[in-house]
Amino acid sequence: MADSIKMISTRGETPACSFYEAMETGLAPDGGLYIPDRIPPLPGQFWDQLPEMSLSETGREICLPYFDRDTEKDVISRVVRDSVTFGAPVVQLYENMYLLELFHGPTLAFKDFGARFMARAFASLEPEGDKKELLILVATSGDTGSAVANGFYGVKGTHVHLLYPSGKVSRLQEKQMTTLGGNVTALEVDGTFDDCQRLVKQAFSDRELGRRIRMSSANSINIARLLPQSFYYMHALGRLQKQFGKAVNPVFSVPSGNFGNLTAGLIAMRMGMPVSRFLAATNSNDVVPRFLETGTFTPRLSETTISNAMDVGNPSNFERILHLFDGSHEEIRKHIWGASFNDNQTRACIKKVYEETGRVLDPHTAVGVLTARKYREESGAGSDSPAVVLATAHPAKFPDVVEQETGGKIEIPEQLKSCLEGEKRSITMGNDYNSFRNFLVKEKW
Numbered sequence: 001m002a003d004s005i006k007m008i009s010t011r012g013e014t015p016a017c018s019f020y021e022a023m024e025t026g027l028a029p030d031g032g033l034y035i036p037d038r039i040p041p042l043p044g045q046f047w048d049q050l051p052e053m054s055l056s057e058t059g060r061e062i063c064l065p066y067f068d069r070d071t072e073k074d075v076i077s078r079v080v081r082d083s084v085t086f087g088a089p090v091v092q093l094y095e096n097m098y099l100l101e102l103f104h105g106p107t108l109a110f111k112d113f114g115a116r117f118m119a120r121a122f123a124s125l126e127p128e129g130d131k132k133e134l135l136i137l138v139a140t141s142g143d144t145g146s147a148v149a150n151g152f153y154g155v156k157g158t159h160v161h162l163l164y165p166s167g168k169v170s171r172l173q174e175k176q177m178t179t180l181g182g183n184v185t186a187l188e189v190d191g192t193f194d195d196c197q198r199l200v201k202q203a204f205s206d207r208e209l210g211r212r213i214r215m216s217s218a219n220s221i222n223i224a225r226l227l228p229q230s231f232y233y234m235h236a237l238g239r240l241q242k243q244f245g246k247a248v249n250p251v252f253s254v255p256s257g258n259f260g261n262l263t264a265g266l267i268a269m270r271m272g273m274p275v276s277r278f279l280a281a282t283n284s285n286d287v288v289p290r291f292l293e294t295g296t297f298t299p300r301l302s303e304t305t306i307s308n309a310m311d312v313g314n315p316s317n318f319e320r321i322l323h324l325f326d327g328s329h330e331e332i333r334k335h336i337w338g339a340s341f342n343d344n345q346t347r348a349c350i351k352k353v354y355e356e357t358g359r360v361l362d363p364h365t366a367v368g369v370l371t372a373r374k375y376r377e378e379s380g381a382g383s384d385s386p387a388v389v390l391a392t393a394h395p396a397k398f399p400d401v402v403e404q405e406t407g408g409k410i411e412i413p414e415q416l417k418s419c420l421e422g423e424k425r426s427i428t429m430g431n432d433y434n435s436f437r438n439f440l441v442k443e444k445w
């Protein structure tokens with residue numbers, strides 16, 4: 001039997017390691033990002049069964065090649081089963097255009113897939129002997145924190161400290177972070193997001209602290225958040241095959257910021273998933289569409305927009321994309337097409353889609369729909385492929401914009417209702433490292 005897939009760094013200066021080690025390390029020691037050493041196509045049997053498989057069965061088949069031992073294969077199967085507990089339905093929006101709804105998890109955004117998988121993988125794959133409780137430290141300006149906190153919530157052997165800047169996150173985001181309780185502690189820092197990030201970084205580089213507490217991060221460059229995001233691309237393909245037959249060759253439009261979600265799609269393509277094109281859909285933070293056009297990648301400071309989870313001026317996963325295509329601009333352009341839209345265009349799209357279909361889009365998904373439309377207009381050839389737009393967040397997470405454009409009250413899903421009713425519990429803290437360190441060492445959390 002072939003050896004399992006190992007993880008290597010995009011910069012090539014780190015020895016190959018296991019999935020668990022790559023997950024625990026986060027950023028590779030040479031400063032690169034972990035990526036599989038090879039991505040073999042999935043076997044014929046997988047493709048025969050795909051249209052009939054559930055999302056969680058599909059995820060399990062995707063994960064198995066990363067593990068050698070039967071015991072690990074059992075564990076990862078359980079991790080997938082326990083993390084994929086909600087669906088990713090494909091619904092029709094227009095003729096030949098579909099939404100892949102990724103917002104049915106606890107925080108109503110696609111990041112739930114990655115965060116829940118990683119939490120359970122951390123708790124279950126840990127090698128024998130190392131039984132110290134694992135502390136996850138996350139600095140957050142809002143959405144990532146709630147997905148990570150929810151992902152780890154109730155997972156045995158783990159505790160999460162979320163650091164957020166006091167008064168600088170939305171009410172909804174604060175509720176999502178502070179009402180969980182249990183193994184999640186919200187630390188409300190008197191300072192900025194940068195202060196929160198500095199405190200976390202300092203804790204990770206504090207060796208003495210590291211000997212006392214087993215700590216890890218859960219940020220979005222972690223390979224364990226990426227792999228589970230390939231599940232739903234494959235699953236969506238299966239649904240389309242059921243409808244259009246095996247020859248279907250879809251376009252995937254991916255609302256993007258750090259480009260983790262799009263990279264997960266590329267990984268699925270390498271596993272053999274047929275794709276006509278990926279569409280890099282961005283707001284006015286358009287460094288990747290510009291790169292596609294010009295061949296030059298020029299990171300810059302991010303601009304604030306209404307699709308704020310995509311306000312990224314230096315997308316971290318771009319390095320993985322380059323690696324997957326050996327740095328070839330031409331190859332990248334064959335597979336990825338890009339476009340960017342400003343806030344006015346995004347608002348107009350929410351309004352128009354609502355008027356035409358009765359469906360309410362969140363601002364991120366609207367950028368995806370705009371991009372799919374533009375692609376269809378500009379490339380006559382691609383227009384017979386069904387377009388699948390990844391619906392990355394539930395519209396109720398952005399009530400202000402959405403209610404302005406649709407003129408109605410948006411219905412709040414259960415997941416949000418219960419946390420809005422919950423009581424805020426946070427520990428306030430100054431922005432100096434000593435108070436943070438003392439808290440970590442002295443408090444019983």
Ligand SMILES: *Cc1c(COP(=O)(O)O)cnc(C)c1O
Nearest residue numbers: 256257258259260261309392393
């Ligand atoms: C994080 C996020 C994105 C961007 O995803 P990337 O993987 O960073 O490209 C898009 N939409 C929503 C709602 C998000 O939360």
